[in-house]
Amino acid sequence: MRIFVTGASGWIGSAVVPELLAAGHQVLGLARSDAAAETVAALGAEVLRGDLTDTGVLRAGALDSDGVIHLAFLVPSTSEAATRADAGAIEAFTAALAGSGKPLVVSGGTLVRPGRPATERDELIAAGPIAARITNMRAALAAADAGVRACLVMLPRSVHGEGERHGFVPQLIARARAKGVCGYIGDGASRWPAVHVKDAAALYRLAVEQAPAGAVLNAVGDEGVPVREIAEAIGKQLGLPARSLPAAEFEGMLVHLLGTDMPASSALTQELMGWKPTHPGLIEDIEQGHYFR
Numbered sequence: 001m002r003i004f005v006t007g008a009s010g011w012i013g014s015a016v017v018p019e020l021l022a023a024g025h026q027v028l029g030l031a032r033s034d035a036a037a038e039t040v041a042a043l044g045a046e047v048l049r050g051d052l053t054d055t056g057v058l059r060a061g062a063l064d065s066d067g068v069i070h071l072a073f074l075v076p077s078t079s080e081a082a083t084r085a086d087a088g089a090i091e092a093f094t095a096a097l098a099g100s101g102k103p104l105v106v107s108g109g110t111l112v113r114p115g116r117p118a119t120e121r122d123e124l125i126a127a128g129p130i131a132a133r134i135t136n137m138r139a140a141l142a143a144a145d146a147g148v149r150a151c152l153v154m155l156p157r158s159v160h161g162e163g164e165r166h167g168f169v170p171q172l173i174a175r176a177r178a179k180g181v182c183g184y185i186g187d188g189a190s191r192w193p194a195v196h197v198k199d200a201a202a203l204y205r206l207a208v209e210q211a212p213a214g215a216v217l218n219a220v221g222d223e224g225v226p227v228r229e230i231a232e233a234i235g236k237q238l239g240l241p242a243r244s245l246p247a248a249e250f251e252g253m254l255v256h257l258l259g260t261d262m263p264a265s266s267a268l269t270q271e272l273m274g275w276k277p278t279h280p281g282l283i284e285d286i287e288q289g290h291y292f293r
Helices: 013-022 034-043 055-063 081-095 131-146 168-179 197-210 227-238 252-259 267-273 282-287
Strands: 001-005 026-029 044-051 068-069 102-108 149-155 158-160 182-185 190-198 216-218 222-226 243-245
Touching: 001 013, 001 055, 001 131, 013 026, 013 034, 013 197, 026 034, 026 055, 044 055, 055 081, 068 081, 068 197, 081 102, 081 131, 102 131, 102 197, 131 149, 149 197, 158 168, 158 197, 158 282, 168 182, 168 227, 168 252, 182 227, 182 252, 190 197, 190 227, 190 282, 197 267, 216 267, 222 227, 222 282, 227 243, 227 282
Parallel strands: 001 026, 001 068, 026 044, 068 102, 102 149, 149 216, 158 190, 182 243
Antiparallel strands: 190 222
């Protein structure tokens, strides 16, 4: 297959592209800058210049391919500009692929279901801080009604691995270094789901190859890692204490992420897709030390 990948030069895209190429696929990667184009080419993919606001380029890339994996988003991902660009991209892909039966794999985020792990069968309710992104996820699934083999890959809060520089674990490490303490909120029992980036890449490949239309897939390796354990693992590497801090000590999304219990299961995904995470879990990955070099 010839697969068009947005976000091909990004953290997850840089793992997805080699995964696809190793499986014998061809890759056309979207690149918005010279630096991104160099990265995509170095990975072994063909380059298509443009960004998420270039809907004509997005349609052309989709029409020139056998399927689409949509990874790119503007930063911050929950801003109005980011969600509007994402909606436009999904609309462009749906129009280009309509009636073809070709795959459209769109990235989402694992849901939060108080008191239990979120599953692939949970309803996509457009509410809370990511309501607009959930609306876009629902639009992506609706592409199945237009004859597109559309599915969602739901990513957890931490997609970790060697080379991660901008996710929540690096943010926690930078904050701990600056403050001299590895903090968590309350008793630290709130849980993060997580997945190694190479395991996530394998699921994206399986999704574009074989996921049925309308599938929701949870790319989850660790169902839920207590944030206290994450803080303690970081503290051990830095030689710093880990302790509970008031929520006011944290900024932005970290307050929500550290204070909300958000486990998620991938049991249905593993059964449906034959996918099995094989790479280190989050705590083991932190303990390997590469985040601190």
